[in-house]
Amino acid sequence: MLKKLKEMFGKNTENEMVILSPIQGEVCDITKVNDPTFSDKLLGEGVAIRPENGRVVAPVDGTIAMMFETKHACTIVSDQGAEILIHVGLDTVNLKGEFYTAHVKDGDKVKAGDLLLEFDMDKIKEAGYDIISPVVICNSATFAKIETYTGMRVQELEKIIRIEK
Amino acid sequence: MKELRYVITDELGLHARPAGLLVSNASKFACNIRIKNGSKEVEGKSILGVMSLALKKGDEMQIIFDGPDEEEAYKTIQAFLKENL
Numbered sequence: 001m002l003k004k005l006k007e008m009f010g011k012n013t014e015n016e017m018v019i020l021s022p023i024q025g026e027v028c029d030i031t032k033v034n035d036p037t038f039s040d041k042l043l044g045e046g047v048a049i050r051p052e053n054g055r056v057v058a059p060v061d062g063t064i065a066m067m068f069e070t071k072h073a074c075t076i077v078s079d080q081g082a083e084i085l086i087h088v089g090l091d092t093v094n095l096k097g098e099f100y101t102a103h104v105k106d107g108d109k110v111k112a113g114d115l116l117l118e119f120d121m122d123k124i125k126e127a128g129y130d131i132i133s134p135v136v137i138c139n140s141a142t143f144a145k146i147e148t149y150t151g152m153r154v155q156e157l158e159k160i161i162r163i164e165k
Numbered sequence: 166m167k168e169l170r171y172v173i174t175d176e177l178g179l180h181a182r183p184a185g186l187l188v189s190n191a192s193k194f195a196c197n198i199r200i201k202n203g204s205k206e207v208e209g210k211s212i213l214g215v216m217s218l219a220l221k222k223g224d225e226m227q228i229i230f231d232g233p234d235e236e237e238a239y240k241t242i243q244a245f246l247k248e249n250l
Contacts, residue, residue, distance in 0.1 A: 037181055037182040037186075042185040042189055043181065043185045043212055044212070065213050066213070066216060066217045066219070068180075070180075077213070083212070085181070085213075093177050093181070094177070106217075138211075
């Protein structure tokens with residue numbers, strides 16, 4: 001019974017791990033993103049989320065590897081070993097921190113759902129930036145298979161990526 | 166073993182794009198590649214590792230190449246840095 005419940009809620013098993021959505025919005029194909037760093041999968045496999053609000057929560061239980069000084073991105077290592085980069089908007093490093101608020105720092109332990117950062121979606125768009133936010137598995141090459149679930153709207157913490165070790 | 170020292174000249178420092186390209190270039194080589202920023206040292210073929218150095222404009226990075234193709238790796242990475250960072 002417990003196993004069935006675990007499967008329903010997308011919990012991790014021995015060979016498989018599930019990455020949940022850190023942002024509420026539409027999950028898009030990463031190859032369609034307007035930036036070859038992401039669309040060419042230079043940093044790894046993943047998805048891109050078109051946000052509906054300015055919140056980013058932890059997509060997994062894990063540790064914050066790095067909250068970028070410019071707060072537009074952060075990397076997190078899940079307890080199962082997935083290295084995840086969440087990059088809010090494209091080229092937003094140029095904002096140098098404006099419109100972003102960090103809620104965690106390097107080394108913090110987090111649980112899925114913990115608030116990582118907040119951003120002012122409207123101001124970022126007004127400043128001329130594309131707000132689509134890639135969520136990338138930086139150590140993609142170490143896994144046997146990575147499946148992404150795109151083409152639908154998700155709430156925070158709905159399944160977006162499945163990794164087979 | 167070969168060592169390369171390079172001072173970052175790009176305004177934005179070593180952010181996602183150049184970090185990804187650097188790792189992609191480094192990963193083509195068999196030799197061991199380590200990157201240092203002062204006392205902090207990381208695996209040069211790890212995206213998370215390289216980004217965690219948080220190298221900014223004006224910072225000096227040291228790259229240590231150790232292995233059979235270290236000459237080629239050194240030249241390739243040096244050219245890459247001059248062009249991109």
